[in-house]
Amino acid sequence: MQHLDHEVSRIIEMAWEDRTPFEAINQQFGLNEKNVIALMREQLTSSSFKLWRKRVSGRQSKHIKLRHPDILRGYCKTQYKHR
Numbered sequence: 001m002q003h004l005d006h007e008v009s010r011i012i013e014m015a016w017e018d019r020t021p022f023e024a025i026n027q028q029f030g031l032n033e034k035n036v037i038a039l040m041r042e043q044l045t046s047s048s049f050k051l052w053r054k055r056v057s058g059r060q061s062k063h064i065k066l067r068h069p070d071i072l073r074g075y076c077k078t079q080y081k082h083r
């Protein structure tokens with residue numbers, strides 16, 4: 001599946017966010033976790049990809065089924081600053 005540059009940028013942003021689950025990326029862009037990993041490997045430098053994989057591996061908030069039921073938002077309240 002081909003994505004536009006702004007879509008790829010948003011997918012990467014969502015993949016880096018701690019509270020955005022892979023399921024949200026799949027719902028919005030049609031990419032499952034395996035596809036997101038492939039996209040990240042393709043788009044990031046090798047060192048950035050390794051940092052990202054280390055960060056998201058085993059992170060419960062990246063998977064809806066593993067999340068604590070109190071986490072209802074896809075992002076932290078302070079993540080997006082109103083301008």
